[in-house]
Amino acid sequence: MITSYLNINSYFDYQLLEQSTKKSLTREEIIQLIPPSLAELELSKEKHIPIPEEVLNVYAQYRSTPLFRAVAFEQAIGTDCEIYIKDEGKTHSGNHKANSAYLIAYMCKRDGIKTITTETTGNWGTALAKAANHFGIEVLCFIDEESNRLRPDRVKIMEDAGAKTIVVPLDEEHQDLLTLSADAAITYTKTLSNSAYIFGSVYGYFVIPQTIIGLEAKEQLKQIDRYPDIVVGSCGGGANILGTASVFIADKLDGGKEVEIFSAEATSCPILTEGKWGHYSIDSQSYYPLIHTYGLDGLLNDGKYIGGLGSTIVAPAVSYFHSQNIIQAKTFTSEEAKQAASLFYQSEQKLVALETGYQLAGVIHKAKTNSNKVILVNISSGENDRKIYFS
Structure with missing residues (x-):
């Protein structure tokens, strides 16, 4: 069992900024916006962050998640690369978001928070609802009308997990759907x-x-005398790729290890390949802290569902390491993502989320343009996306 997280934000000048002045926020200012325990994480410059025992106890129910070599997938692609899969579909939420949800819910509980509000397109809300329910906290999930239309099952899934849900109507003032939901959640939070x-x-x-x-994954690969040449992740907000790649980025920076970090992103949300440096927040109310990172003015919307890859801002660590040529990126269409997910299902008999389909499209691209490389990627369960592939 891993007992400490890696603080990838300690490897560059990570700051939270006040929206109107763009000056760095102090601890006292940050705790007016987010709970103190989460503020300490934002401010920490330590490379290793101990995992609280209460969170470790939950992780012990599903971690370590399995790592396996996808031999049949390799054969279906026709590659001599070794492809290793870290299966985050085995978490309580069926994806990587449970890892954050349980820590956040625990820290909010420790800080005396009774109700958490959040924006979501479904997956994050489900993960947070399960975590908050475990620690005895109420969760209100705000989901935009368009996401609810595309995935009408998500509200029920979140409510079954213990959340209360509010569908936010579309309006002419919001082009970004996450900002629409975030604004609604923040407005409601101010009444509580x-x-x-x-x-x-x-x-x-x-x-x-x-x-x-x-x-x-690094420890599991070490047991079979392997180290990745290429780490692939998908990029919406950046947590997926940073979750798998951060330790290998640290190895590269600390010890000069040769490893390629590759991010697959949706053509309608090219956050790395077309995003611009700026100061961004998720809301339009001058409320949540600004971050210095890449952003997009909005989705290049082709009407295609892209799962959780629709964030128009990205984690500062991703933009920073991309700007330093440590993270590479390429866009893939939703059709390429579905084809990759279908090939994985046919060969490995595992149904993956559409977000994972983009990652697997990235894996196929790297496997076909390289030889004798060790490739690492994580996957999420696709049971909730079954209708996308089989309807």
Whole structure:
């Protein structure tokens, strides 16, 4: 069992900024916006963050998640590369988001928070609902009308997990759907006491817990005398790729290890390949802290469902390491993602989430353009996306 997270934000100048002045926020200012325990994570410069015992006890129910070699998938691609799969579908939420959800819920509970509000398109809300229910906290999930239309099952899934849900109507003022839901959640939070709005992506408190994926994978690969040449992740808000790749980025920076970090992103949300440096927040109310990172003005919407890859801002660590040529990126279409997921299902008999389909499209690209490489990727369960492939 891994007992500490890796703080990838300690490897560069990570700051939270006040929205109007763009000045660095102090601890006292940050705790007015997010719970104190989460504020400490944002401010920490330590490379290793101990995992609280209460969270370890939950992790022990599903971690370490399995790592296996996808031999049949390799044969289906026609590659001599070795492809290793870290199966985050075995978490309580069926994806990597449980890793953050349990830490966040625990820390909110420790800080006396009674109600958490958040924006979601479904997966994050489900993970947080299960975690908050475990620690005895109420969760209100705000989901935009368009996401609810595309995936009408998500509200029921979140409610079955213990959340209360509110569908936010579309309006002419919001082009970004996550900002629409975030604004609604923040407005509602201001009417509550002992409550906190938590954005489910990009910030340190969300990214840092994800690093347990790569920390475990490194140890599991070590047992079979392997080390990845290429680490593949998908990029929406960046937690997926940072979860798997952070420990290998640290190895590269600390010890000069040769490893390629490759991010697959959706053509309608090219956050790394077309995003611009700027100061961004998820809301339009001058409320949540700004971060210095890449952003997009909006999705290049082709009407295709892209799962959880629709974030128009990305974790600062991703933009920083991309700007330093440590993370490479390429866009893939939704059709390529579905084809990759279908090939994986046919060969390995595992149904994966659409977000994972983009990662597998990236794996196929790297496997076909390289020889005799060790490739590492994580996957999420696709049971909730079954209708996308078989309807």
